Amino acid sequence: MRATSGYSVGRSGGRAMDSRSRYITTPEDAEQFAASQMRDMGFPDARVTGRGADGGVDVVARRAVAQVKWMHSKVGRPDLQRLYGARGAEHSKDMLFFAELLSPSPYTQDAVEYADEHGIGLFAYTSDGNLFPLNQHAKDFAAGIDQVRAARAARAAFMVTVRTVVWSSLLVVSICGLFISVLTVPSAAPVWLGFLALSVLGLVLARVYQPGAK
Template structure:
């Protein structure tokens, strides 16, 4: 992924969204300039907060971020700053599994704590059905793309044999 230069808070938010998409949150979107309710980047399965400031990030900023997460949500919280984190902020982030990153003016990201080094990939369905190999002529349940094979016992013989059903990814 090609990071983008960061010279404004808007670029910092857009850069964070690009990194989140790179990490697997394909729908990560930043909306610089609009009301953010404490969340600058939104994705299915993750929320991001971006700070473009010279001051060190403290525990209160992380507490506000946790409070901005919608009720009942288990979205991964990811916090980005161009400055440093106070030790109390890092300890709080560890306790709440908030991934902390520090970005450079060149747009590169550096993980700060353990949750940032062990990213949780978002839960997602494959973009298309798994590739299936056709075994035509085998006589043991040939299958092709678009079908799903499952096994059941034949009532008459007691042996297992494949049955075919339509794939949920095809019409």
């Protein structure tokens, strides 16, 4: 399945925006899924508000609000108006709407037009955890996923570099300590034992910080 141009979802064998080993079988699953997707989109504090406590909002973040529909008929303009109203005076907050996938689209044309006019990102999700951005605002939000993942990859690569440098340094220290302990006469026991202990400690820490170690 794939998100096609416009606002419909086709079945031409393409890839969804996101696919993970998760299944959505309850409204709570859908809300948790939406919150997880929002965190990937760059809203790290996205969280579920809890049933009945949202006043039209199911997921909140410092910079965004979202509504989630599960096993619902087509989403109409009034549903989006409730989300817009629930945002209140905090006009800087982004708005996202998640609806279960219906063919060709879970949103009515009136809803799509309202979303485009008011900057609401429209998403459709499937029970097996695929997510489709259905309008340009949603695609803009979805682009944040690539940015977040790129940042995570860069951070992981940096940590590998740090571990490599630390590991190499500790290995050098341990080898030097071992070499000096061998050259030090046994009569100078404190010095000999000190360098021997340093070499052992260096080897242990080098093992801990070995690149690829978890």
